[in-house]
Amino acid sequence: MRSWLAAFTTRGTSFLAAGLAAALAGLFLSERDLVSVGLLLLVLPLFSALAASRARYRLSCSRSITPARVAAGQPARVRLHLENVSRLPTGLLLAEDTVPYQIGTRPRYVLNGIERGGSRDLSYPVRSDLRGKFVIGPLEVRVADAFGLVELGRSFSSRTTLIVAPRVVPLPRAVATGAWLGDGEGRTRTAASAGEDDVVPRAYRDGDEMRRVHWRSTARYGELMVRREEQQWRNRVMLLLDTRRLAHSGTGPTSSFEFAVSAAASIGVHLAREGVDGELITDAGPVGPPGIFEDMLLNSLAVITPSRGYELGGALTAMRGGGGFLVAVLGRLSAASARELAASRRDAGTSLAILLAVSTWSGTGHAATSNGSADAGGTGDGSANGQHANGSAPQAKPADARPADPDETSQAAGILRAAGWRVAILDVATPLAVAWQRLQMFPGAVSSPPPAAPAAQAPGAAG
Numbered sequence: 001m002r003s004w005l006a007a008f009t010t011r012g013t014s015f016l017a018a019g020l021a022a023a024l025a026g027l028f029l030s031e032r033d034l035v036s037v038g039l040l041l042l043v044l045p046l047f048s049a050l051a052a053s054r055a056r057y058r059l060s061c062s063r064s065i066t067p068a069r070v071a072a073g074q075p076a077r078v079r080l081h082l083e084n085v086s087r088l089p090t091g092l093l094l095a096e097d098t099v100p101y102q103i104g105t106r107p108r109y110v111l112n113g114i115e116r117g118g119s120r121d122l123s124y125p126v127r128s129d130l131r132g133k134f135v136i137g138p139l140e141v142r143v144a145d146a147f148g149l150v151e152l153g154r155s156f157s158s159r160t161t162l163i164v165a166p167r168v169v170p171l172p173r174a175v176a177t178g179a180w181l182g183d184g185e186g187r188t189r190t191a192a193s194a195g196e197d198d199v200v201p202r203a204y205r206d207g208d209e210m211r212r213v214h215w216r217s218t219a220r221y222g223e224l225m226v227r228r229e230e231q232q233w234r235n236r237v238m239l240l241l242d243t244r245r246l247a248h249s250g251t252g253p254t255s256s257f258e259f260a261v262s263a264a265a266s267i268g269v270h271l272a273r274e275g276v277d278g279e280l281i282t283d284a285g286p287v288g289p290p291g292i293f294e295d296m297l298l299n300s301l302a303v304i305t306p307s308r309g310y311e312l313g314g315a316l317t318a319m320r321g322g323g324g325f326l327v328a329v330l331g332r333l334s335a336a337s338a339r340e341l342a343a344s345r346r347d348a349g350t351s352l353a354i355l356l357a358v359s360t361w362s363g364t365g366h367a368a369t370s371n372g373s374a375d376a377g378g379t380g381d382g383s384a385n386g387q388h389a390n391g392s393a394p395q396a397k398p399a400d401a402r403p404a405d406p407d408e409t410s411q412a413a414g415i416l417r418a419a420g421w422r423v424a425i426l427d428v429a430t431p432l433a434v435a436w437q438r439l440q441m442f443p444g445a446v447s448s449p450p451p452a453a454p455a456a457q458a459p460g461a462a463g
Helices: 010-029 032-054 215-221 256-272 293-301 313-320 335-344 406-418 432-441
Strands: 059-066 069-071 075-084 092-097 108-111 119-127 132-136 139-144 151-155 160-165 201-203 225-227 236-241 277-282 285-287 325-330 351-356 422-426
Touching: 010 032, 059 139, 059 160, 075 092, 075 139, 160 293, 215 225, 236 256, 236 313, 256 277, 256 293, 256 325, 256 351, 256 432, 277 293, 277 313, 285 313, 313 335, 335 406, 351 406, 351 432, 406 422, 422 432
Parallel strands: 069 160, 236 277, 236 325, 325 351, 351 422
Antiparallel strands: 059 075, 075 119, 092 108, 092 139, 132 160, 139 151, 201 225, 277 285
């Protein structure tokens, strides 16, 4: 009964109530005219409901989002195409699309009707400051009668996904050297030394010189293509992102974890647009399916979350299986973890590390609360006040679970540098582009460890 009455609008419900009251009053007062008016008020909403329910409207809906993937903070536009494929014109239509509250309000449209075979195009903007995957839809349409007494709801099944990727910061172009090899070898094979048929072209980008246009490939693909001069054939990078919850500090978009995700996205996109292929790994191991590196990277980073792990075990295993170029974006790193990381890359190729001074992302300099959970959220291990639920003492956590220590960060950086890594320590006030430029200024390797102990280096030094 309630669902049947839900089809009536406020006006329709008022007509029913007034008609029923008038009919009963007419019967009680023996007024036939009042009874007639009451019956008319009762019949009109019921007739409208019957006519609206038997109307065979056939509507089709298609939705598109431009672009389908945007960076956090950038707008996208949703377009709806609503078409009447039935032989009858529709009545008044009330359309409302389902939109997650994180990306905007639910848009509502009033359409006076769609003629037979006609269509309507609707559009609205969406925007999110948070990365993630958001499902838009389905579209809900309510069909109203001419008197506004009845509204019948119908819903389409189609849904569309909007991917909001991390913010990407433009980085200065790196100077390509022999250390940028993707397969760990000291040989390069350039397109300039190859035959005309062996040239590997790429699409033209703003700033490319016209003398590099490869006209044969341009004619073949129908767009300007340029030679990959002095580019290695198998450039490949392994991009490591430290996602351990206890290795980061702060909460929300201003946390060190979100900064690390944005840094990994910026570096990966920068290298991908330089013609470098690669893969993304975290402390849990490789992430994302095979495919185009830039697309895989942004799609994976859009939904990545902090892990509950304490060690870099999965990353170390993946790194031992491959050589070549490595870029690591690391949070809090203990001396023990730094030694394991350095040992896994011994004689494997050039390694670059951006080491976050996570203490600068928290006002108190502590990344873990008193119950052992990180600022970004609890670990969920059920422990508190130094004991488990069964009363036994918890196992000792690794050194990375301790509060942030600037001296420890400098010590980890010294260990990595002594192993031949290029390291830049980055605090909350340092732009990523500055740290990336510092990494390009460092030599590819250090012939011998520095005379001073690693812990004696100045905290926050970038190299």
